[in-house]
Amino acid sequence: MMLVDGKWEGPIVDQHMHLDRENRFISAAEEFSRSGGTEIFLVHKPSFSKTLPTDLNGYREVYRDTIKMAEIVRKKTELKVNVVLGPHPVVWDIQANDIGVKASSELHISAVGLALDMIEEGEAICLGEVGRPHYSVPEDRWTEANDLLLEIMRMASSSNSPVQLHVEENGNQTCRDIATLCDRSGLSKRRTVRHFAPSDISYQGTSGLPVTVSMGKGSIEGICSTISDNSSPWGMETDFLDDPRRPGAVLGPKTIPKRTHQLCQALTIKGWDKAEIENCMLNVHERWIESTYF
Template identity: 30%
Template sequence: MEDLGTPVLDNHLHLDPANGRGIDAVRDFRRLGGTHLLVVNKPSWHLGVEADEGEDFRAVFEETLSTVADADAELPGRAWPVLGVHPGLITRLTDERGFSPAEARDLMCAGLDAAAEYVRGGEALALKSGRPHYEVSDAVWDASNDVLKHALSLGAELDCAVQLHTEATDDLTDVAEWAEERGMDPENVVKHYAGGTLAGPTPSVMSEKDRLRTAAEEGAPFLMETDFVDDPDRPGAVMGPKTVPRRVRWMLEEGFEAAVENAHVETPRRVYGVDTRETLSR
């Protein structure tokens, strides 16, 4: 097992032991020097859950908690669950299941309420929400933003971070303002699949060298991720589980030691309240 001399956190990936690589992916991550994971539940319909009420999402969340417990046992650090409702669900509900945008909004908010109970009870670290990254009608866009705002309200209430799946952009100051209006620090809002810079929330930077070099030179708080989807029909998508440790090694070789400390120690502490160094010694 490689030791890179630093905590190594992948801030956003999925694990699917039933259908994908599951814990084997965690072992690959660990072998190359990975220490910590934030595991996000897969979209509910990918796990065969077609929800009609908020409580229906619990099957997804429980499966994720079980997977994270197994991942946690494999790591020299920790694995933490991030639970929520994928924003793409709104299209599945409105286009395929006959929901109105308002009905879809209410169901998705109820799913977030169920996820929030796991954060409240200390079983999950953060929430996941967002809005579609593709063209939708004005009614669906407005409903999606209502869901996102509800997630921010829960984040403020629970004092937890909220990871967001959104359109590709380097400016989410609108979301940062919504967070502040609800009493949430925008730094605790994380845009997953981000580029190297972002106005507003904290970027979780996709681990491509160009994006990471930009983030490192910028010097602002950032995280690193792969968005590994653990789908046997899409092997390696979006990035494989070995990517973050490999990129950390590259960053250290390039002289970006301060950026590695930023992404893997300082920003996790600021955003999530976790100590990646202390949890290495358990």
């Protein structure tokens, strides 16, 4: 029904995208929409190049700006836009160097609290991206990062909010660790999304957590070789940065529609029939999003 001559004409969602008023902004959203995209998760982007918030009012201001950007995108395109708000773990690490770990952690936790309040009020739908540094840090900093993440996940659990996690890449161990943190914090695994995930969607790779796969080169092959009936929920993302200083550093706005079509073709070659492919596409771009975030 939605697969017409091998081409998917149903919903297509980029679950992790950033936009920047000073770079492409609307034109990037329009490009995604023109390519067949229907929905994005607009994730708050810290302004690393300028000044970072140093108090809660600062955070309120930058979160509000992300919400406003989402409103503009909704007005100017047909896209559904879901807002994701939270303090970035790299900001915590940078500010720990400036103001000390204790002050940075306090600011970070209050910024999480503010984001959760705004989610409760319906201004955003998910906490993120929160997590821990993806690069190696001194051991004491790593311990602090993990204590902080546990506290963040407890807070998300208390307000029953879904979370998009920014974490390091360490093979199967990464999701295994997160699953343990879910157990310790009480945060439902169903609500805990690992963002920027590799394309191994086997249970060993995801530990049963929902993941959003970074859809770069090789991702279709990775998905096709690990996909099975008992894959945990997975989705697609670009982590488009909209950063003029790093053009080409990440995937562009057309990527998810393009990869969606490529995946349909690859699954056809793998021997899947039309109904199976349609079912898979509806899971990825609709049902699993509902069950994870809503």
